[in-house]
Amino acid sequence: MTTTVTRIRAAWVVGYQHGDHCLYPEGEVVYQGDKILFVGHDYSGAVDEEINVGNALVGPGFIDLDALGDLDTTVLAFDNQPGWRKGRVVAHDWQRRDLYSRSQLDFAKRYAYSQLLRNGITSFAPITSILYREWAEEFDEYLYAADVAESLGARAWLGPAFMAGYYVTDEQGQVSRREDRQRALQGLEDAERFVNRIRQRGVPTLSAMLAPDRIEGGDLAWLNDLAQLVKTLACPTRLHCCQSELEINEIARRFNGKSSLALLEESGLLNQHMLLPHGQYLGGAQPDAGRVGEDIARLARSGATVVSCPLVSGRHAKYMEYYPRFKQSAINMALGTDTFPPDMFSNMHMGVVLSRVVSGDISAANSADYYRMATLGGAKALGRDDLGRLAAGCQADMVVIDLNQPALGQIFDPIAALVLNGNGRDVKGTLVAGRKVFWEGEMVQAGFSLDALHAESQSVFQHIISTYPERTVGHPSVAEIVAPTFPLHQKGARHGKTLSAE
Numbered sequence: 423m424t425t426t427v428t429r430i431r432a433a434w435v436v437g438y439q440h441g442d443h444c445l446y447p448e449g450e451v452v453y454q455g456d457k458i459l460f461v462g463h464d465y466s467g468a469v470d471e472e473i474n475v476g477n478a479l480v481g482p483g484f485i486d487l488d489a490l491g492d493l494d495t496t497v498l499a500f501d502n503q504p505g506w507r508k509g510r511v512v513a514h515d516w517q518r519r520d521l522y523s524r525s526q527l528d529f530a531k532r533y534a535y536s537q538l539l540r541n542g543i544t545s546f547a548p549i550t551s552i553l554y555r556e557w558a559e560e561f562d563e564y565l566y567a568a569d570v571a572e573s574l575g576a577r578a579w580l581g582p583a584f585m586a587g588y589y590v591t592d593e594q595g596q597v598s599r600r601e602d603r604q605r606a607l608q609g610l611e612d613a614e615r616f617v618n619r620i621r622q623r624g625v626p627t628l629s630a631m632l633a634p635d636r637i638e639g640g641d642l643a644w645l646n647d648l649a650q651l652v653k654t655l656a657c658p659t660r661l662h663c664c665q666s667e668l669e670i671n672e673i674a675r676r677f678n679g680k681s682s683l684a685l686l687e688e689s690g691l692l693n694q695h696m697l698l699p700h701g702q703y704l705g706g707a708q709p710d711a712g713r714v715g716e717d718i719a720r721l722a723r724s725g726a727t728v729v730s731c732p733l734v735s736g737r738h739a740k741y742m743e744y745y746p747r748f749k750q751s752a753i754n755m756a757l758g759t760d761t762f763p764p765d766m767f768s769n770m771h772m773g774v775v776l777s778r779v780v781s782g783d784i785s786a787a788n789s790a791d792y793y794r795m796a797t798l799g800g801a802k803a804l805g806r807d808d809l810g811r812l813a814a815g816c817q818a819d820m821v822v823i824d825l826n827q828p829a830l831g832q833i834f835d836p837i838a839a840l841v842l843n844g845n846g847r848d849v850k851g852t853l854v855a856g857r858k859v860f861w862e863g864e865m866v867q868a869g870f871s872l873d874a875l876h877a878e879s880q881s882v883f884q885h886i887i888s889t890y891p892e893r894t895v896g897h898p899s900v901a902e903i904v905a906p907t908f909p910l911h912q913k914g915a916r917h918g919k920t921l922s923a924e
């Protein structure tokens with residue numbers, strides 16, 4: 423471990439005092455190895471290395487608990503709905519198979535994890551789509567994910583996604599559930615084996631998590647087994663629930679009218695280890711004030727974390743309408759990016775806006791609320807009070823944000839300015855455990871630039887789009903699934919003739 427003491431000076435430093443963030447104009451952060459020694463003004467000890475980042479803000483790195491971990495295809499459905507007709511629920515007659523090669527999956531992880539660091543996200547729990555898979559994710563694949571995260575210098579919570587079953591759709595939009603008991607058990611076993619493997623590995627920046635796929639894929643036996651596993655391993659566990667209409671309707675139909683949270687509570691899956699995206703359908707399939715209130719009380723007494731992903735939620739015309747009540751009930755809330763761009767600034771901004779819109783109340787949320795969610799809320803969810811804040815003794819996980827960008831407008835308060843006008847592109851440096859991991863365009867630890875990966879990403883993405891007809895109900899062409907925004911006039915086509923995208 424290095425003994426070098428480094429001081430970063432910046433126009434603004436986000437410190438931490440009395441249980442909350444605070445701001446130091448012309449501030450400094452001093453750190454040694456992976457630990458912060460001092461945050462504030464006029465450090466009096468000896469310093470070996472000085473970094474002056476000038477007109478920039480140095481704050482805690484962001485924590486992303488539903489972090490975009492592959493090439494995002496949710497974006498394809500943005501203008502192409504309903505989702506079930508556009509490949510967001512797989513076709514009943516599709517024989518599941520892996521549509522990505524292993525090397526493409528590996529590439530997607532390198533690309534996505536680099537993007538997260540580039541956006542100032544120092545701690546992440548990645549999520550990928552398993553719509554393109556023979557089943558869910560694999561043990562070996564996540565050993566590679568751990569290698570990638572380590573080589574980039576990221577702080578990651580990793581675990582292969584596993585499931586008990588999934589939904590298919592027919593041409594009328596009727597969904598039905600498919601299950602595979604053997605694979606369900608194998609998934610639980612692999613997940614446990616993976617957690618133990620990561621723990622044995624003993625890399626301080628790598629942690630394990632359990633990543634069961636969404637609640638509606640599960641059955642009672644699987645949920646109970648999962649609850650046991652969470653108890654045994656005591657690690658962060660992310661389970662999508664209160665996310666979609668399909669989910670709440672199916673949970674009600676299969677489990678006696680219960681809400682998703684009631685089912686989780688009864689299965690022993692509502693506790694402080696749980697990270698729950700997206701918290702937007704409370705009270706079950708037939709919500710009323712009483713049932714919603716019961717769900718809020720369940721969350722509050724459980725210590726579980728609601729993970730909000732404002733950008734993806736807003737794009738789907740939905741948001742956690744009970745945000746103000748979550749806040750009043752002191753329910754822990756954190757943020758996830760989940761979709762492209764993996765940008766915490768847009769997510770904080772969208773979160774404030776949506777919270778106000780769904781509650782009809784301008785005082786429902788402010789910049790500080792969402793900045794806390796992106797930092798302190800995530801740290802609490804992970805059981806890490808040494809993350810998400812800059813204070814002596816904490817991990818030196820930091821983001822350096824350039825305040826010289828004309829696009830930022832005028833700085834009257836740096837946090838409000840960043841929430842309103844900031845963008846992941848304004849991040850000029852990211853440090854994890856005192857090491858530069860992203861600095862002025864370079865992935866410093868891994869030794870490559872994101873630009874180089876980016877060129878390849880387009881062809882991998884083109885490949886996955888080309889597989890859409892196979893998985894999509896009715897098997898329409900790509901052009902019917904992902905329609906061009908406006909008519910395309912291809913070069914060389916006769917004047918006035920419209921060609922469809924292919």
Ligand SMILES: [Zn+2]
Pocket residue numbers: 488549662699700731760
């Ligand atoms: Zn999600």
